[in-house]
Structure formats: C-alpha cells, structure tokens
Amino acid sequence: MEPGKLTTPARSDGDNMFSALHREIDRVFSDFNRGFPKLPEFWGGALRPSMDVKDTGAAIEVSVELPGLSEKDVDVSVAERVLTVSGEKKSQTERKDVDYHMMERSYGKFSRSVTLPFAPDAGKIEAKFANGVLTVTVAKPPEAKSTVKKIAVKAGG
Numbered sequence: 001m002e003p004g005k006l007t008t009p010a011r012s013d014g015d016n017m018f019s020a021l022h023r024e025i026d027r028v029f030s031d032f033n034r035g036f037p038k039l040p041e042f043w044g045g046a047l048r049p050s051m052d053v054k055d056t057g058a059a060i061e062v063s064v065e066l067p068g069l070s071e072k073d074v075d076v077s078v079a080e081r082v083l084t085v086s087g088e089k090k091s092q093t094e095r096k097d098v099d100y101h102m103m104e105r106s107y108g109k110f111s112r113s114v115t116l117p118f119a120p121d122a123g124k125i126e127a128k129f130a131n132g133v134l135t136v137t138v139a140k141p142p143e144a145k146s147t148v149k150k151i152a153v154k155a156g157g
Contacts, residue, residue: 047089047110058145062114062136071129076136081119085134086111118144
C-alpha cells in the first residue's frame, strides 16, 4: 500500500458494511445471552436457535440449528407470509447425586419467525430434519420469480 493512499476491503455483492455490522451485533448479543442463562425472559425465551435464510432463485430456504432435538420436537407453520419454527428442548432429569460446576446448555421453548417476501402455497413447503439442522424450503410462486432489472442512472438534476 502506498503511503497516504486509502483502500477499502474487497466485498462481494451481497456483503456490505452494514450487513457485516449487523452480524457482529447479533453475535455479541448471542454471546451475551449464552453467558447469562438466568435471564431467558429478557430475550423472549431460553433458546434462540441460529437461523440462516437464503434465496435460491426458485425458493426461500430457511435452515435452523437444533442440536439435541429430533423432528418430533419441532413444529413448522405458515400463516399468511410468516413462516414459524417452534418447539421445546427438554432438560434431562436432574440428578441429585451430582454437583454441577457449570451448566451452559439451554433448555426450554423456542420460536423463530421469518416474514417471506411473498404469500406461499402451503402445499409447496418442504421441511427436512437431518444432523440437528431443520431445513425448510418454500417454493416461490411464478410471479415472485421475477428477474433483476437494471435501471439506468442519469447524470444531472
């Protein structure tokens, strides 16, 4: 780098400064919540499973990390444009002959919702559970599969 010359880090199209900041803030609050398990009511529940939402072009795909759960412990529902994943992670029976020195695992009810950019057809929603990850695929209706249109930017005011 030449002295006195500023450079900016390379970024991909979908990754900008604000989304990176948003992820970092989410991580900080997530770490804070894990460090204070006595305050679940502050966050709206004892569990807040990590979630990824991506647009594949033909569908919206929602992945939720749910370690220690099975498909029987999870409910998936859709109401209008809101997809909700909920359930409960039950604690194992506490043993009286054991002294716990540290307990970091969280238990309790959870619910995560995503507002979809279109009204889904409930018959075209698929949910699969494998290796502690729930993946919900919501097919886009034909009208939602619009292509990106480039808009010309004109000079002047």
